[in-house]
Amino acid sequence: MSELHSLSVSQILNGLAAGDFSSRELAQAYLKRIAALNPRLNAYLYVDAAGALAAAEAADRQRAGAKDPAGLPPLLGLPIAVKDVLAVAGMPATCGSRILEGFVPSYNATSVQRLLDAGVVILGKTNTDEFAMGSSTENSAYGITRNPWDEERVPGGSSGGSAAAVAAGLAPAALGTDTGGSVRQPAAFCGLSGLKTSYGRVSRYGLVAFGSSLDTVGVLAHSAQDAALVLNAMAGYDPRDATTLEQPAPNIHLNGNASVKGLRIGVPREYFIEGLQPEVEAAVRAAIAQFEQLGAQVQEVSLPHTAYALPVYYIIAPAEASANLARFDGVRYGLRIEQDNLIEMFSRTRGQGFGPEVKRRVMIGTYALSAGYYDAYYGQAQKVRTLIRDDFARVFEQVDLIAAPATPGSAFPIGAHAEDPLQMYLEDVFTLPANLAGVPGLSIPAGFDSTGLPLGLQLLGPYFSEERLLAAAHAYQQASDHHTRRPQL
Ligand code: GLN
Numbered sequence: 001m002s003e004l005h006s007l008s009v010s011q012i013l014n015g016l017a018a019g020d021f022s023s024r025e026l027a028q029a030y031l032k033r034i035a036a037l038n039p040r041l042n043a044y045l046y047v048d049a050a051g052a053l054a055a056a057e058a059a060d061r062q063r064a065g066a067k068d069p070a071g072l073p074p075l076l077g078l079p080i081a082v083k084d085v086l087a088v089a090g091m092p093a094t095c096g097s098r099i100l101e102g103f104v105p106s107y108n109a110t111s112v113q114r115l116l117d118a119g120v121v122i123l124g125k126t127n128t129d130e131f132a133m134g135s136s137t138e139n140s141a142y143g144i145t146r147n148p149w150d151e152e153r154v155p156g157g158s159s160g161g162s163a164a165a166v167a168a169g170l171a172p173a174a175l176g177t178d179t180g181g182s183v184r185q186p187a188a189f190c191g192l193s194g195l196k197t198s199y200g201r202v203s204r205y206g207l208v209a210f211g212s213s214l215d216t217v218g219v220l221a222h223s224a225q226d227a228a229l230v231l232n233a234m235a236g237y238d239p240r241d242a243t244t245l246e247q248p249a250p251n252i253h254l255n256g257n258a259s260v261k262g263l264r265i266g267v268p269r270e271y272f273i274e275g276l277q278p279e280v281e282a283a284v285r286a287a288i289a290q291f292e293q294l295g296a297q298v299q300e301v302s303l304p305h306t307a308y309a310l311p312v313y314y315i316i317a318p319a320e321a322s323a324n325l326a327r328f329d330g331v332r333y334g335l336r337i338e339q340d341n342l343i344e345m346f347s348r349t350r351g352q353g354f355g356p357e358v359k360r361r362v363m364i365g366t367y368a369l370s371a372g373y374y375d376a377y378y379g380q381a382q383k384v385r386t387l388i389r390d391d392f393a394r395v396f397e398q399v400d401l402i403a404a405p406a407t408p409g410s411a412f413p414i415g416a417h418a419e420d421p422l423q424m425y426l427e428d429v430f431t432l433p434a435n436l437a438g439v440p441g442l443s444i445p446a447g448f449d450s451t452g453l454p455l456g457l458q459l460l461g462p463y464f465s466e467e468r469l470l471a472a473a474h475a476y477q478q479a480s481d482h483h484t485r486r487p488q489l
Pocket of ligand 1: 157177179181182183317
C-alpha cells in the first residue's frame with residue numbers, strides 16, 4: 001500500500017473502515033510530514049498537533065465501540081485542513097492579517113461544525129492572502145506559501161495554503177473559500193480538484209466576510225470524488241445564514257462508473273482570448289476532446305458580457321469589503337494600537353493592522369460607494385452583473401455544462417506581479433464570472449506544461465448543479481490520470 005499521506009479521501013475512509021490503519025496513525029503520519037515540509041512551504045499558519053491526536057484517538061475509540069459500523073459518522077477520523085478565514089473554536093483566526101493577531105474565535109463556522117459532526121480531525125489552519133484578497137498568497141502578513149510543484153512559484157490564492165497543503169500531502173483535503181476564484185485558481189496551480197459551490201449552498205456563518213454577495217465556501221482535494229464526500233457533509237440550509245437555500249444537503253457518491261454520454265458541453269469563445277498561454281489552451285482543448293470521446297456533445301457557446309466581469313468584480317468586491325472591514329477597528333478583535341484619542345486609536349490600528357492590498361481595496365470600495373458616485377460605480381456594476389448572470393442563464397438553456405480554462409497560465413514565479421496589482425487582477429479573468437452569477441465551478445487537473453507545472457480545466461454549471469459537475473469530472477478522472485500525479489518533495 002502507498003504511504004498514508006498520499007491516499008485519497010475515499011481510500012482513507014475505506015482503509016479506516018477495514019482496519020488497515022487507525023485515525024491516530026493517520027494523524028501522526030500527516031503531523032510528521034507537516035513538521036518536515038511546512039517550514040519550507042508555509043502552507044499552515046497554525047498546527048494543532050495535540051488536538052488532532054486527541055480527536056483521532058476519540059475517533060478510533062468511537063469506531064472500536066460501534067455496534068453497527070454503518071451508523072458511524074461518514075468522515076470519522078478523516079484529517080482535514082481549514083483556510084484561516086473560517087472560525088475553528090480555540091484556534092487562532094488571522095485571515096492572513098496583522099489586524100487579527102491574537103484573535104481566537106470561541107465558536108465554529110457552520111461548515112466546520114458540520115464537518116466535525118461528520119467526524120473529521122482538524123490538523124490546523126492554512127495560509128491565505130490577507131482577508132482572501134489576492135491570487136498568490138503573497139499578500140499574507142505571515143509569509144508567502146510555496147508551490148509544491150516548484151518552490152520558486154506561487155501556489156495561487158487566496159486559498160494557497162490549503163492548495164499547497166493538499167498537493168504536498170500535508171492533508172488529504174482542505175477547506176477553501178472562493179469569492180472570485182480563490183478555490184479554483186490555486187487548485188489549477190497545484191494540480192488539484194477545487195470546487196467552488198453555488199452561492200447559498202454552504203453556510204457562510206463563521207466565515208470572515210470579504211464580499212458578502214460573492215463569498216462561497218469550497219473544497220480542495222485530489223479528485224471530484226473526494227470533493228463530493230466533503231461537500232456532502234458541510235452543505236445545506238443554515239438558519240444562521242439567511243442566504244442558504246432550504247434544500248436538502250447533497251448526497252453525492254461517485255463510486256460507480258460515471259458517464260457523460262449525451263451530456264451537452266458548451267465551450268465559451270470569450271474564454272479563448274489573447275493572453276491565454278498556448279499550453280493552457282492545448283491542455284483545455286485536449287480535455288474537452290476527451291469528454292467528447294467519452295460521449296459528451298460539445299458545442300461552441302457565447303457569454304458576451306464576459307469581458308466586463310473583471311471591472312464589475314473590482315467595483316463590487318471592494319465595495320462590499322470596505323463595508324465588511326469597517327468592524328476591524330481595534331475595539332472588538334485582535335490588534336489595538338493604544339492611543340489617548342479614540343479616533344487616533346482607530347486610524348493607527350487600521351493603518352498598522354492592514355496590509356497594502358487591503359488598504360487599496362478599502363479605498364476603491366469607499367470611493368465607489370461614496371455619495372454622488374454610488375450610481376455611477378456600484379449601481380452600474382450591479383446592472384452589468386445582471387447581464388453576466390443572464391449570459392449564463394441563456395447558455396444553460398442550450399448546454400448542461402460549460403468547459404473553459406481555469407486560469408490564463410500556469411503558476412507564476414514568486415514576485416512576478418508584486419509591483420503590478422492589475423496584472424494580479426488579470427489572473428482571475430476566467431473565474432470571476434461564476435461568482436458574479438452565483439453558479440458553481442470546478443477546476444480539475446488537465447495536464448502539465450513543458451516545465452511540469454499543472455494546468456486546470458474549469459467546468460461551470462447552472463445554479464445548484466454540483467452533482468452534475470462532480471459526476472462529469474469523475475467520469476473524466478476515471479479515464480485520465482493527471483489528478484493522480486504528485487509533486488516530488
Ligand atoms: N483574486 C481575487 C481577489 O483578489 C479573488 C479572491 C477570492 O476569491 N477570495 O479578489
